[in-house]
Amino acid sequence: MAERITSAQNPKIKELLALQEKSKLRREKGLFVLEGRRELEHALEAGFRIDTLFVCPEILELTEETPLLCKVLSEAKNLFEVSPVVYGKIAYREGTEGIIAEMVTPGRSLGSISLPGNPLVMVLESVEKPGNLGAVLRSADAAGADAVIVCDPLTDLFNPNLIRASIGAIFSVPVVTATSADAIKYLKDNGIRILTAQLQDSVLYYDSDMRRGVAIVMGTEATGLSDAWRLAADEHIRIPMLGRLDSLNVSVSAAILLFEAVRQRQSPVILSKAKNP
Numbered sequence: 001m002a003e004r005i006t007s008a009q010n011p012k013i014k015e016l017l018a019l020q021e022k023s024k025l026r027r028e029k030g031l032f033v034l035e036g037r038r039e040l041e042h043a044l045e046a047g048f049r050i051d052t053l054f055v056c057p058e059i060l061e062l063t064e065e066t067p068l069l070c071k072v073l074s075e076a077k078n079l080f081e082v083s084p085v086v087y088g089k090i091a092y093r094e095g096t097e098g099i100i101a102e103m104v105t106p107g108r109s110l111g112s113i114s115l116p117g118n119p120l121v122m123v124l125e126s127v128e129k130p131g132n133l134g135a136v137l138r139s140a141d142a143a144g145a146d147a148v149i150v151c152d153p154l155t156d157l158f159n160p161n162l163i164r165a166s167i168g169a170i171f172s173v174p175v176v177t178a179t180s181a182d183a184i185k186y187l188k189d190n191g192i193r194i195l196t197a198q199l200q201d202s203v204l205y206y207d208s209d210m211r212r213g214v215a216i217v218m219g220t221e222a223t224g225l226s227d228a229w230r231l232a233a234d235e236h237i238r239i240p241m242l243g244r245l246d247s248l249n250v251s252v253s254a255a256i257l258l259f260e261a262v263r264q265r266q267s268p269v270i271l272s273k274a275k276n277p
Helices: 011-021 023-029 037-045 067-075 084-090 130-142 160-166 180-189 227-232 250-266
Strands: 003-005 031-035 050-055 079-082 099-104 120-125 147-151 175-178 193-197 214-218 235-238
Touching (some): 011 023, 011 084, 037 067, 120 130, 130 147, 130 250, 180 193, 193 250
Parallel strands (some): 120 147
Antiparallel strands (some): 050 099
């Protein structure tokens, strides 16, 4: 029978709140916090493991449509029931169906990525805002990208804001972190063309051949990409800016470029301006 927690001063609740707020503690414990039935089911389907579950029976609804969740609850080793008042204290957002989990952070590296032929890879260098990174992951999932590589990250991949912004894409798309130097070597070793998004010395993105294996590389809106990526690139591409501003939000730019790759790969017509393979 699960222990019931009715006080927000309980040590387990304090630890949960600390994991939500402190990336250092998440790294030390190898755990992150996941909130909501839909997100939890996405994580479980992707092979993530639960360490501890917190459920509020007064809120959580189990139906025939949630067999995976029912199975997890029946087998969970570390399971706590919390009162509605306590759940209100630990819930990061409203409407998350009365379930929160401490999940085991997976070990992910470039070597763990399994790519098909002609892969589509998204690379982000030093993106700082969790919301932006989460939104890029959603676009990567929608475009069927084979992997996302986050280089020299300035935000924790399992930051609650990032998980929320990704709406589960953090689990559905293979995501790894690496240094820019290691990522460049990995892409070169695997014969993946590097397309860097930049204004200088670039061609319009729809004039670039994205039908073959490519990595679309983007930097921050403030500083752009480092020289290492610019020098390593096989081609520099840009999105035409017809207004007075010279840049788009990184998540919007990523979506445009990813879906150009989708368009080219699905079109039976070879673009007249695209380079021959």
